[in-house]
Amino acid sequence: MGHVKGLKCRECGREYPVDPIYVCEFCFGPLEVGYDYKSIAKAITRKKIEQRPQTLWRYRELLPIDGDPLVGLASGFTPLVKADNLAREIGIDELFIKDDTVVHPTLSFKDRVVAVALTKAKEFDFDTVACASTGNLAHSVSAHGARAGFKRFIFIPASLEASKIVASLVYEPNLIAVDGNYDEVNRLCSEVANKYRWAFVNINIRPFYAEGSKTIGFEIVEQMGWKAPDHIVVPCASGSLLTKVWKALKEFKQIGILKELDTKIFGAQATGCGPIATAVKAGTDVIRPVKPNTIAKSLAIGNPADGFYASQVIKETGGYAEDVSDQEIIDAIKLLARTEGIFAETAGGVTLASAIKLIKAGRITREGTTVICITGNGLKTQEALQGHTMMPHHIKPSLASFEGVLGKISRGD
Amino acid sequence: MKMRVRLTFPQNLIKEPVIFTMAKEFNVMPNIRRARVTETVGEMVLELEGEDSRLQEGINFLKAKGIEVELIEGDVIE
Numbered sequence: 138m139g140h141v142k143g144l145k146c147r148e149c150g151r152e153y154p155v156d157p158i159y160v161c162e163f164c165f166g167p168l169e170v171g172y173d174y175k176s177i178a179k180a181i182t183r184k185k186i187e188q189r190p191q192t193l194w195r196y197r198e199l200l201p202i203d204g205d206p207l208v209g210l211a212s213g214f215t216p217l218v219k220a221d222n223l224a225r226e227i228g229i230d231e232l233f234i235k236d237d238t239v240v241h242p243t244l245s246f247k248d249r250v251v252a253v254a255l256t257k258a259k260e261f262d263f264d265t266v267a268c269a270s271t272g273n274l275a276h277s278v279s280a281h282g283a284r285a286g287f288k289r290f291i292f293i294p295a296s297l298e299a300s301k302i303v304a305s306l307v308y309e310p311n312l313i314a315v316d317g318n319y320d321e322v323n324r325l326c327s328e329v330a331n332k333y334r335w336a337f338v339n340i341n342i343r344p345f346y347a348e349g350s351k352t353i354g355f356e357i358v359e360q361m362g363w364k365a366p367d368h369i370v371v372p373c374a375s376g377s378l379l380t381k382v383w384k385a386l387k388e389f390k391q392i393g394i395l396k397e398l399d400t401k402i403f404g405a406q407a408t409g410c411g412p413i414a415t416a417v418k419a420g421t422d423v424i425r426p427v428k429p430n431t432i433a434k435s436l437a438i439g440n441p442a443d444g445f446y447a448s449q450v451i452k453e454t455g456g457y458a459e460d461v462s463d464q465e466i467i468d469a470i471k472l473l474a475r476t477e478g479i480f481a482e483t484a485g486g487v488t489l490a491s492a493i494k495l496i497k498a499g500r501i502t503r504e505g506t507t508v509i510c511i512t513g514n515g516l517k518t519q520e521a522l523q524g525h526t527m528m529p530h531h532i533k534p535s536l537a538s539f540e541g542v543l544g545k546i547s548r549g550d
Numbered sequence: 551m552k553m554r555v556r557l558t559f560p561q562n563l564i565k566e567p568v569i570f571t572m573a574k575e576f577n578v579m580p581n582i583r584r585a586r587v588t589e590t591v592g593e594m595v596l597e598l599e600g601e602d603s604r605l606q607e608g609i610n611f612l613k614a615k616g617i618e619v620e621l622i623e624g625d626v627i628e
Binding site for chain 2: 148160163164165166320323324326327340421423425426440442
């Protein structure tokens, strides 16, 4: 049995039963899942969690499902890497990378949210799942949905480059290339979601889907020995992930799993799409929409639905937000690869580059523990690095030719 | 046709009756659900109802005035 009490409007507090709905009928505020924390506190302990398989479902009491997990049974519980080389390089005492470049099955944190969304879609008895996405979400819905036996509809703008859609097409979903821009695709999807009884993971299933992001926060705490770090840096697109990482920490505190909580949450954005960082820096909670222009496509949401809530969390915890240029993103991707052997997508470059700026500015102190959330694999956005990597050493197939190059390498030429 | 939208007003338009003007000129019925006005910016969440083409004209009018118009489900692609 699950521990969900119902859905609740984040704006006016009005309560709703557990249904595939996402917006308050009265004030149009977003709906969020509410839990019975008293019964959860009785149901789970650290020990019980530790005895379960190492997947995101080990925290199932704090996820919005009624029965057993049905989708993404191998997703989550990614490594928390102690990044000593990188820590030395950027001048900080203790640094960890939460490495979601290796989430099963499609190598981004979206596998977490989609695992929860599709389990919920099964509970709601949907036979079709859908999403509007240009990248990681499309891959994850296509893959998880294939294994779970759903009919799948993925909506994209028709102008999207072919290379980006192959990683979805291989799972053979119904890929709908809409002859229009992002806004038009979004608008169409809202209309489709209203008319057809489909589970749109980021529309009518969104309250449940978003809860999957909490598992990053739960894992960080468990992997640090049931302690919360001093600083967590989270990339922001809609802002949802940042709010859910904080919600996870607060929930662990509330049910007694976490004894102390004094973590500062920091937001990371690209300068070419940084409405949340702009608001935080300006000291306002009004998020002004922008037209995205950045290589960090997976963060390119100009009108972030949870931007206000993300800025509130940053303020509440004493964190801050930073934004970085495309060149800083590329440099950070290379730095992470060179020092820790982790190849992050452009969003990971945003997070690390922002963290470096926050450290330099003294917003993140050198003392204390810092966790950087790396949310997707660099193999997905290789084109961003074209012309920015080292060149191979070309040689003839002879030992002499090789040793000629070896000499140059040794001399550092 | 009905649309749920979030409007962000720049400072110079906060004192102007743009919603009323739009409603009257394009025969669009606004139903305000939430609003917040500070010294520097105004935000309004509302439902607009009207004939398809007139509603679109009304939204274009707001945009031309300098108001940012976003659908409530504005960040579906991610």
